[in-house]
Amino acid sequence: MIGASAAPDTLGAQRKEPAVSTPHLTRTGETLDVDHTDVAYRSWLKEAVRKVQADANRSADTHLLRFPLPEKWGIDLYLKDESTHPTGSLKHRLARSLFLYGLCNGWIRPGRPVIEASSGSTAVSEAYFAKLIGVPFIAVMPRATSAEKCRLIEFHGGRSHFVDDSRTMYEESARLAVETGGHYMDQFTYAERATDWRGNNNIAESIFRQLELERYPEPAWIVATAGTGGTSATIARYVHYTQHDTRICVADPENSCFFEGWTTGDPDVTCDCGSRIEGIGRPRMEPSFVPGAIDRMMKVPDAASVAAVRALEKAIGRKAGGSTGTGLWSSLKIVAEMVAEGRQGSVVTLLCDPGDRYLDKYYSDAWLAEQGLDIQPYTEAIESLLKTGVWPS
Template sequence: MTTEHPNSWAAEAIRRVRAGRPHLAPTPLRPLPLPAIRDVGIYLKDESAHPTGSMKYRLVRAMFCEAIASGAIRSDTPVIAATSGAVAVAGAHFARLLGLVFTAVVPAKTPADVLARIEGEGGRWQVGEQPPAAVQEEARALAERLGGHFLDHFGDGERAVAGCGEPTIADEIFDQMSGEPHPIPEWIVSGAGTGATSAAIGRHLRRHGHPTRLAVVDPENSAYFPAWVSGCGDYTTGMPSRIPGIGRPRTEPGFLPAVIDLMIPVPDAASIAALRWLRTVAGIEAGPAAGTNFWGMCYLVARMRRAGMRGSVVTIIGDGADPYRNTHLNTEWVRARGLDPAPYEADIELFARTGDWPVG
């Protein structure tokens, strides 16, 4: 009787993970034409087109490849993550692709529709017994008890993308921009959750010598903007971000401030206002982090125009609107959190109509 060599399984597993993206096509790069702004091209990199609807698909794919290649994930390894968000959905997706058991340890107040998305991708979930801040360690302990692999997207994500993430989001952006009027963007605008995406973009810019600058937007309560300003590598706020996918109460290992040219703090109400404008005016069904990104992009485009500059700016749609119809897209939910998007909506309308920006 012969058994399959672990290397053979690993090679086939990595092939499956890499081939999981339909036709290996890049996610769309969508121009956003605004009649009042003719001298600066605005582009949205739509990561919601991934099979699990989020840019975390790209991150988790790299993490699975790295863990398989290093022997941390084998043909019978349970995979555990500590998240109720898009990482859990993508983790369940790739585990099912490989016939592996996936479990997400989630905070107690995780909405039912989020849990349904994990289940829909073939994953399991269990509610953490500890406060949300301790869910990471609870999941790590579960992985140890089960002899499984802990999918640590905060601790390992940036390294995995650097080693196994090609083509990166930056590779795709520059390939797709090559035929545009201003093929080398003046700015790329990103948020930071694990920090892996901004790190991948920043590294690409330096590796290829592009004059493009990287701007990272940061929501309220996040530690990243104050860490970048102060140079404090272990800055903490102790408060969770209200914008899913970006912002953290502490600086995570994957956040690389040295590759960032500018950080822009964005009020949460401004992110909601931008999200609403994208949906109702531009017809773009995006998540809250796209609103944060778009707010930062508006500021930069207006600044370019004031300086008489031509060029292009690219930002990212991290996920779609569906997971947020009962939260960030719900007026009562927004009001219950003391957020008033109205003044910021007026700012965005002014920008779209005239190209001017009243803030900063």
């Protein structure tokens, strides 16, 4: 098992590789000047940053969709629809931030590949930005990643590099970066720091701006799911910084360590197999997860995630990925608690990516049978809540 400190050590060694430019030494009196300036590189860098910023400038904000609940409850449930980004997922925001961070730090260089460890959606979005600025892209992913995500990576000019054990993605990504002279993006370390959590049109600021004219403009809860931990860190920090009373809940699927690490306070906790819910759940506590910033965590059975995402389609006519179901299940449990306590207010969760990427998984009864997942009890629990306002014991 690769320890949590292995990736930064490897990255530190990687970044000592010679830069594209050669230092130019000049003497001026008693001063020795070292000039790293490379006119061609700086011109390329300026254009690359412009292209990435232009992507944000021409992209409209994502919608807040309402999940229908009985009016008498006095509770509004929203889903922030991140599937409408150009690359179809929440990870488009992250990939844009990571590329700007890497470019402005001088880590991404012309002609050198960008490598990322990913379960799919981040790789799709990073392949898009790599193509935008004209550098190669390699995605290191579990072999079980959905075929549609692999197709999208290739569509954007990227290449998929598979591993049989998801726990080896970090080490393999770092190895490829050294081998190719490229840059290992390492979303699991840098997600929480690459995004400006104080504002600058991040996802949290967007949510609060869109709720301004709703009947409950300050949500009681925002529910996120954890892949890198970067989204929950951004939202939680923004809430604290802007002094809102909103609480942050993180929903964690099976075969993931965030819940156990958070409840035990052990950052070194690990698990032996990968998550079936693509995009979230990790075999270790990732460096970008900030446990002290959030208020609550829920452990969600995979069958419950699938039941919730199918219930979403029935409710609003939209298919979504399994990670959306994980967050929706936890949101519905919070709604049930609010009903039981007679509290009114709003709850926000995320529609992370579209369901057409997972037709052979979460929308396939054959896949459910193969995985030994029975969603019927969880489907009935959701239906009971929506009819009676009571969560089954």
